[in-house]
Amino acid sequence: MTTDVKYNEYAKELLEQLPKGAFLTVKAGDRLNTMTIGWGAPAFIWQKPIFLVLVRYSRYTYQLLEQAREFTVSIPINKDMKKALAFCGTKSGREVDKFKEANLTAEPAKVVNTPIIGECDLHYECKVVYQQAMEPAILADHIKTSAYPKGDYHVMYFGEIVACYKKE
Secondary structure (H helix, E strand, C coil), rough: CCCCCCCCCCHHHHHHHHEEEHEEEEEEEEEEEEEEEECCHHHHHHHCCEEEEEECCCCHHHHHHHCEEEEEEECCCCCCCHHHHEEEEEECCCCCCHHCCCCCCCCCCCCCCEEECCHHHHHHEEEEEEEECCCCHHHHHHHHHHHCCCCCCCCEEEEEEEEEEEEE
């Protein structure tokens, strides 16, 4: 494994898999949770490699992320993880241990305290450098209607990518 920040090298694989699902993991104290994400973006902002993730206020992950200020994104490339992604996208970490129930392995990350998902191939380790609550008043109406019919908006977290690697 390498901990070089190779986010550009892996962007194609990330962008192909992300709409199908990836794992956003956060650890705050002894509380650990992962959730499925289908939205996100690698970017270069503030002269830093950044991974943008969106988390709804209602999610358990939001509570943990507010404390942890770091996260990992684990991307399954070579293994079919549809069942685990579906489970982690429909169950709350408040009620179930997703790692146990979905047979996921929390492996130590290289730089941050939040673990990676051992069954995945591609990993991003990130430290939050900025966050922004969505402003519904300036959001396009068609997006409000399609993505937020219940008004459960996201907070956008900009995580500096401090490590990005594929497991060999």
